[in-house]
Structure formats: C-alpha cells, structure tokens
Amino acid sequence: MNLSLQLLLLLTLTVRTALTGGYYHYGTSECLTSSSDLTDVEYIRTSYFNKDPYARFNSTVGEFVGFTEFGVKQAKYWNSLPYLQEMRGTLESYCKHNLGLDFSSVLMKAVRPRVELMSEQQPSGAHMSMLMCSAYDFYPPAIDMYWQRDGKKVTTDVTTTEELADGDWYYQVHSYLEYTPRSGEKISCVVEHASFSEPMVYDWDPSLPESDRNKIAIGASGLVLGIILSAAGFIYYKKKSSGEWRPHRV
Known part of the structure; x- marks a missing residue:
C-alpha cells in the first residue's frame, strides 16, 4: 500500500x-x-x-x-x-x-509506532480466541494494519479502529482478530507506516501469554538469587566450622 x-x-x-x-x-x-x-x-x-x-x-x-x-x-x-x-x-x-x-x-516528520501484540480472553467462554494488535505514539496518522495467517492476508473476522488522536500530535490504532487456534499455524500483525522503509511484521507467540511469561521471568530471577544467597551462606558456614575463619582480637 x-x-x-x-x-x-x-x-x-x-x-x-x-x-x-x-x-x-x-x-x-x-x-x-x-x-x-x-x-x-x-x-x-x-x-x-x-x-x-x-x-x-x-x-x-x-x-x-x-x-x-x-x-x-x-x-x-x-x-x-x-x-x-x-x-x-x-x-x-x-x-x-x-x-x-x-x-x-x-x-514531513515521521515517528515510528510502538506496536504491541497480545491476546484477549473471550468473555463468552467460546472456543474462538481474539488477538489485539495496537500501534501507539506514531505520526503522521496515515497507517495500514492488517493480519496474516501462515503468510496469507486475513480478510474476515477482523475489526480495526480509526486512527485515534492522543491530543499531543501522536496517534494510536487497534486491530482485533477473532480466530480458532490451529496447531502449528503462524499468525502475524503487519504494520505499514511512513516511518518504515518496509512493512513491519510482528509474529504472535502463542506459547504463553505475556503476563505468564513475566511471572515466570520474575520467579526465575528470584530462584537464581535464592541459590546464590544459599551458596554464600553454605560457604561461610563451612569456613567457620573448619576453623579457617577467626575473628580479630582486640
């Protein structure tokens, strides 16, 4: 386009x-x-x-x-x-x-959009899932956003908002894709904007929701820190018990 x-x-x-x-x-x-x-x-x-x-x-x-x-x-x-x-x-x-x-x-100034791709839970509890692709803080407002499924453009079950002015010369836009997940498929959000030399493709990773990935990352960081502290305490205990460590006399 x-x-x-x-x-x-x-x-x-x-x-x-x-x-x-x-x-x-x-x-x-x-x-x-x-x-x-x-x-x-x-x-x-x-x-x-x-x-x-x-x-x-x-x-x-x-x-x-x-x-x-x-x-x-x-x-x-x-x-x-x-x-x-x-x-x-x-x-x-x-x-x-x-x-x-x-x-x-x-x-003639062009500001690159910040693009986020996330899933939204269906409130009806149906088997259909919904993805949301959002572009924030871009200028000029002219932008094209569409979905691809296994490299082919999706033309159905897509809803896209108008470019929404933030009131500070920047804009945002959101596109929603309703779909039934299939094993091994690749779903992407494609964004075209004047700040890009070519269309930018953002692939959806269905392995874990972003919130769960963040929880795992935080938990893993805590586990590593706990291991380091435990190891330091164990080394201190072994040195003290073996007599290698003695306090200075006054």
Whole structure:
C-alpha cells in the first residue's frame, strides 16, 4: 500500500475591525496546497463586511474581484494601486515561506509506532480466541494494519479502529482478530507506516501469554538469587566450622 502523504494545508490570517453600530469589517488570508513541493500553492485574500464577502484576491487570477456593488468598485480601486503588486508577491513571501517551514518542521516528520501484540480472553467462554494488535505514539496518522495467517492476508473476522488522536500530535490504532487456534499455524500483525522503509511484521507467540511469561521471568530471577544467597551462606558456614575463619582480637 502506498502511504504517500496527501494534504490540503490551510494557513489563515484573520483581521477584524469593529465599526460603529456593532458591524465588523474583516479579511482572511489563506494558503492552499495539496502537495509537499508547493507547485500548486494558491493564495486567497478575502474581504468581508459582517459575514458577507465583497472582494477577493486570488493569486491564480492575479487581481481583485468584487462580489457586490461596493466590492466591484473597491476591487477596481485596489487593482489600480501598487498594492496589487504587493498582493501578487505574497504567494512567495508569505505562503511558500511559511508552508515550507511547516512541511519541513512538522508535516514531513515521521515517528515510528510502538506496536504491541497480545491476546484477549473471550468473555463468552467460546472456543474462538481474539488477538489485539495496537500501534501507539506514531505520526503522521496515515497507517495500514492488517493480519496474516501462515503468510496469507486475513480478510474476515477482523475489526480495526480509526486512527485515534492522543491530543499531543501522536496517534494510536487497534486491530482485533477473532480466530480458532490451529496447531502449528503462524499468525502475524503487519504494520505499514511512513516511518518504515518496509512493512513491519510482528509474529504472535502463542506459547504463553505475556503476563505468564513475566511471572515466570520474575520467579526465575528470584530462584537464581535464592541459590546464590544459599551458596554464600553454605560457604561461610563451612569456613567457620573448619576453623579457617577467626575473628580479630582486640
């Protein structure tokens, strides 16, 4: 799957000026593009009175266009001023400059997901089992996650959530596979993301649940420590009983 980034980026600057009687005159400046090379970037400056636009400059058109009787007159006036050349230069000085910074510092950064694969107990007690593959703390949000069974893509009994925003520029996503275990089979979760040069494959080890493996590891560590302490105590006892060890006299 091609995970090329396709974006519609919008930069907006709004300036509001209050007039007498509670009316508002304001303008918006927008920079629009759908490509990272900025070849199709467009600058749009729109002037509003209250919520109604009356004139607009579009870099593609190259001049102001009016939408109301007043707007037509105002556009004609602005088009006759050096202000028009200033607006034409905004595409380079404002849009491409700021969009270039945004792409390089934020949008083109890719953070690798942290992937976890675990089993979930079926509350119904049925013979079907369920695996959950989770990807955490990744960016950008575009990601593809799917299951393989003995190297073949699984197309049924799979449920995948949408990319969930964590609120800190990172995302998470979860995929569930419901299946009946078979002896000798190999089940894998495959993740494709912009931070990977190739799809990453995570194989499920059904030998022991992760919680049980942790308990065994902790128990084994305790057993080894107990053996070491017992051996040290035995050596101390043998030395003391054989007379090789004597306390210093005062």
